[in-house]
Amino acid sequence: MTPVPDVIEGFKRGDPDAVRAVYQEHAGAVYTVARSIVHDRELAADVVQQTFVKAWRAAKSFEGNRQLAPWLYSIARRTAIDTLRSETKPTRGGHAPETDIGVQPETFERTWERFEVRRAIDALPDGERVVVRLSHMEGHTHEAIAERLGIPIGTVKSRSGRAHKRLAAALAHLSANQPGADDVEKVEDPT
Template identity: 65%
Template sequence: MDDLIRRFREGDPDAVRGVYQRHAGAVTTVVRSIVGGDAALCADVVQQTFLKAWRAAHTVDADRDLAPWLHAIARRAAIDAVRHERRPTIGGHAPEVDVPVDPPSFERTWEAHEVRRALDDLPPDEREVLRLSHLLGMTHAEVAAHLGIPVGTVKSRSHRGHRRLAAALAHLQVGGDDANRSADDAVPHGGGAP
């Protein structure tokens, strides 16, 4: 039995913080995949998720992982929030139209979480180079200028970072054509060469 889960079930405030610290990244990924880019709504739903989890902590099976349970709460809370946001206000608005909300599959959400965790596990210098080049679309020369380091250093950190990601994400690759893909396909390429 995980001591953190046991203490969480008992309502220990330090355990609640520990659960938040351990699972907030994955819960945020689940919520963001449903609510989109509305940062304020995403933060509200993440907070609601952990509040609902805390209120229902006594129902948790102490011998099971909390992640799937928290992800289910997050998905329901995010879908409810999206539906609530789309309701018209009272007044002369057009009638309410039901819009189907298809949350991403569990597999897709889990893969996104695994990629995020693999990135978080990289050494900070490699993670920063990959963040600047892939997420901000900087070229190696722009990354070098931004960080005040030689272009060769940027290239070597990028190469090491991609190798580490390939090893960390190898379990996500499935047989067939996917087996021939390199793990750096899991990281979107920006404007710079990897």
């Protein structure tokens, strides 16, 4: 069924009733066009919405002597192709495309372990605590820490070594609770 000329004129003016009538008449066919390109229900539904928004914005430029359906389908086709491209292109910075992953809720044990680690770090002497936080929480190298604190790199290394020994002793109960903890090889800090 082709919309009556009054509906097309109302659509061009942006009349809400005319826009609604055009949507009701053509949304199913626009969805079919979109789905044939994107092959995904949710993306196709997004394409339908985008198509009608674009058509509504461009309605004043629609020539009344043309048929409305092919005009809408061409908008849907271009919108679907653009949507498909944006879904498959890598994220900014050249990274791989985004993927959805399941998020595991935080367990009580993990929360308790995190609390114990924070408590052990807070219990360190000031100089050692600062070095541990800059190194492990902010990711700075020993050289960067020495420069930032204005102390020799040897001092940073010795504070780091002492802090690691204190933390290992303070947190030994955590590794004892882990399965296979006795099998873990002791690794010296290379710095």
